[in-house]
Amino acid sequence: MPPREIEDEGRERRSYVIGLVLALVLTTGAFAVVGLNLLSGGAALAGLGLLALIQAVVHLRYFLHIDLQRSHRDDLLLILFTVLILLIMVSGTIWILYDQHVRMMP
C-alpha cells in the first residue's frame, strides 16, 4: 500500500475507534444516571435526552462520517431538514395527545 493510503487508513480507523470510545462512555453514563438514581422525573428526561443527542451526533460524525465540510452539505442539510420534520411531527403529536388526555381526565 502506498504510504498515503496507510496514513489515510490510520486516520479513518482512528475515527471509528474514537466513535466507539465516546459511545461507550456516553452509554455507560446514561445507564449510570438511571442505575444509580442520579436524576429522576423531568431532570432525568432532560439529562438522558442530552446524552442521547450527543451520542447520536457522535455516531453521525464518527461512524457515518457526516461533517460540516462544504462538499458534504447536501447530506447535512437533508439530515437537518429531517430533524426539523421529526421535531414537528413528534412534538406536535405529543402535544396534541397530551392536551386531549388532560381534557379527558375525569
Next chain:
Amino acid sequence: MSLSERLHPGLNLAGTDPEGHEAAEETLFGFWIFLMSDLVLFAVLFATYAAMSVQGIAEGPRPAEVFDLTAAFVETLLLLFSSFAFGLAMLEMKYRENRRGVLVWLLLTGLLGAAFVGMELHDYYVMITQHAAPPQASGFLSAYYLLTGTHALHVSSGLVWMVIMAVQVALIGFTTPVKLRLMRLALFWHMLDVVWIGIFTFVYLYGVAS
C-alpha cells in the same frame, strides 16, 4: 487530500478506487434519503410510544415493572460493537480488498447482531411469560412491541442482507456494485444503531427513571 473529497455519507472510496467513488455518489445519496424516510417512520412510532406509555397503561403493567435494564445495557453494547465491527470490515474492503478479512469482520458483525436479536426475543419471552405483558395487554405494550419490534425487524433484515453480501463477496468479489451494496448496508447498520440510542434512552432508561 483525498479523504476530504467526500461525496456521500459513510465511508468514501476516495483515494483507493476513484471510479467506484464516483459511482457511489448517486446511489448512496439515494439510500441516505431512504434512511431519512425510515427515520420518519421511527419518529412517529416514538411519538406514539411516548403518548401511550403514559396514557395507555390501562389495566396492564407500567414500564418500570417490565423492563430489564441489564439486558438493555448488554443489547446496547452488542449493537455498538457490531456497528464498530462493520466499520472495520469497510476499512478492510477499502484499503485491501481482502475477501477473507472482510468476511471475518462481517461474520463478527453478524454474530453480534444475531446475539442482539436473540436477546430481544428473550426479553419478549420473559415479558410475556413472567410479567403477563404481551402486546395485547395494553396500548402501552402494543406501542412498545411495535417500536422495538420494528427495530428488531430492521436488524434482522440487515442480517439477511449481510448473509447475501457475504455470498457475493465470496463469489463475485469486490466489483463496484458489490462495494456499493456493502456501503449501503453499512449506512443501514450504523443508522439502526442511532435509532437504538433513542430506544434505550427513551423507552428503557426513561421508562424506568420516571
Next chain:
Amino acid sequence: MNWELIFGQIKWTSFVFAGMIENPSLSEAIASGAGSIAVLGALATVILLTVKGWWVPLWRDWLTSVDHKKVGIMYIAIALVMFARAVIEAALMRAQQLAATEGAGFLSADHFGQLFSTHGTIMIFFVAMPFITGLMNYVMPLQIGARDVSFPLLNAISLMLTMAGAILIMVSLVVGQFSTGGWSAYPPFTGIDFSPGEGVDYWIWAVSLGSIGSTLTGLNLAVTIYKKRCPGMSLFRMPLFTWTTLCTSILMIFAMAPLTAATVMLALDRYAGFHFFTNGDGGNMMNYANLFWLFGHPEVYILILPAFGVWSEVVATFSSKRIYGYTSLVYATMCIAVLSFAVWLHHFFTMGQSANVNAIFGIATMIIGVPTGVKVYDWLLTMVGGRIRFSTPMLYHINFLLTFILGGMTGVLLANPGVDFQVHNTLFLVAHFHNMIIPGVLFGMFAAVQFWFPKVFGFRLHEGLGRASFWCFAPGFLLAFFPLYWLGMMGATRRTYMWSNPDYVPWLALAMLGAGLILAGFALMVTQIVVSVRQRAQLAAPLGDPWDGRALEWSIPSPPPAWNFAVLPNVSSQDPFYEAKKAGIAYRSPAAYEDIEVPRNTATAPLIGLFACAWAFGLVWHIWWLAIASFVLIWVVVIARSFATDTEETIPAATVKAANEAFLAAARATPGVTRDREMTSDNKGRAHPEALEGRAGTIASGTAVEAL
C-alpha cells in the same frame, strides 16, 4: 378437508353475484353490475390482447420496460382507468342522494358506504397520485436534460406496486366487500369490533402498496433532480415544473411514513388484537386521526404542487412570455412544502383539544394562503402584456385561477376553528376540497395531457373536442359542487345516504346535473383521444415543438428516442430552448456523438408487483400460505436480481447519430409555423418563435455545427 387452509375466508358467498342471488334488489343489482363490468372488462382486455397478438409487445415493450417515459405513460393509463370507475361511482352517489329524500333511494346504506370509500380512496391514491407521478416521471427528466431517472428499475417497481394496489381495489368489486369507513378509515369504526370482514383490510393493503410505491418514487425523483441535471442546469435554471416535482418528491419522502405507520397499527389491531386505536385497554383512536393527517395534509400538497408546476408551464407558453416572478414562485413552493407539515390538526379541530391548540394550527393554516396567493399573482402577471392563445390548456388555466381562488377562500374560512365547528363533516367541506382538487389537480392534469400529449405520442390532440370537453367539465364542476356549499350550510352532513329535508332537493338536483356534465366531459375527452388517434396523420407534430415551447423537452423529437438526448445539452439560462430559438442556434448538430448506455428491460418489476398483489390478497382473506409464499417470492426476486450482471445495453454512436441528424435535418428543412396556424395541420412541431416575429424565419442550415 379443511378448505379454510386453502381459501382462507373466501366462501362462495363472498362473490358479489351471490348477493344478487340471495336477496335480489336494485342495490345488489348495481353491485353485481359493477362486478360484471370489472370481470367483462378484464375478459375483453384478455381477448383483445390475444386476438391482436399484443401479449408479447405488452410484456416486452411495456411491462418489463424501465424507461421513465414508458413508466410515466403506464402510470397515467392507470389513473385514467381508475378515474372512469371513480367518476361513475360519484355519479351514482349523486343520484342516490337525489333519490333518497324521505325515501330510501336505490342503494343500501352499506353499498353507499362502500361507494364513498372506494371513490375517495381511488381518486386520491389511484387517480391523482398515479397521474402526478406519471407526469413527473415523463416530463421532469426531459426538462433537466437527463437520459433517465437515477434508479430506473426502482421506478418500475414503484409503478408495479401502485398497479398492484389498483388491481386489489378492482378485485374488491368482485370478491368480497370494500370498507365502508371512508377514505380516511377512522377507527374504532374500522376496528375489528365494528368492521369485521375483509373490507377494511382491502383498504389497508391497497393503500399501503400505493404508499410504499410513492415513497420510492419520491426518493427516486429527488435524487434524479439533485444528481442528474445536465451541465449548466443550476437549481435556479430549472423549469418550474421541475421545481414543484422536487418539492413534491420531498413531501413524498417524509409524508408517506406516518401513513404506513397508521395502516400498520390498524392492521395489528385488526389481525393480532393490539390496542393502538381500540376503545378501552389503553387504545387511543385519536392518535389515528393524528397520524393519518400527518400524512394527509402534506398529501394534498403532494397533489397540488405538480399541478402548480403545470400551470406555470402552461401560462408562460401560451402567453408567449417568460414566467413572471420565477424566484418568488420557487420560494413560494418551498414555503408551502415546509408549512404543509405544520397544519395537520385543522382536519380534526372538533376532536376536543383546547382552544389554544386549535388557534395555533388555525393560524398556521391561514398562513399557507400567503405563498399560494403569491403564486396566483405571478400567474396573473404572466398573462399581463402577453399574447395569450386561448387553447384548451389555457382555458383550463383561467378556469383554475377563477375557481381555485374561491376554493382557497372557503379554505381560509374553514381554517377558523369556530367556523369549522359549524360546518365540519358537512357537504360544505366536501365542496371545499373538491373545489381545490378538481380545478386544481384534476384539471391541471387534464391540461398537462393536452399540453404534453404531442410530445409523448408525436401528434396533437383534436383541439375542438378538447374545448368541447372543457366546456362540459368546467360548468359541470361548478354545478356539481357549488350547491354543496349551500347544502352544507343548511346542515346536510357528508357520507349520508338518505335525507329527511325536502329543501335539499333542488340543490341536489343541480349537483346531479353537474355530475352528468362531468360525465359528458369525460366521454368527450375519451372521444377526443380516439378521434385524435384516428386523425394522427393530420395532427402529426413529430418535430417536437408544437407550442413554441420553452424548456428542454421541446428541443427533442416527438416521441423522444429511448435515450432522450443524443448529446447531453449544455444550458446557460432559464428557458434554454426558447433562448436558443431566439438566438437562432436551435437545431444545430452537435460536434460529436458517443455510445449511450441504457438499462435493459427486466421482468423484476412486474414479478414483484405480481407477488405483492398476491401477498396483499392473501392477507386480506387470511390465506396464509399465499401471503407467506408471495412475500418470500418478492424477496427471492430482489435477491436474484442482485446477482444479475448484464443489466445494460449499449446503443452505438452511429445509431444515435443517424436518428438525431435525420431529426435535425427535418427540423431545419421545415418552415416554422406561426402561432396563428398552431392548430392547423401546418403545425409539424417546428415553431416560428414569437420572439423572432418579424425576423427571418428559418435558420440557414449550412453552418450549423455547435461548438461544444
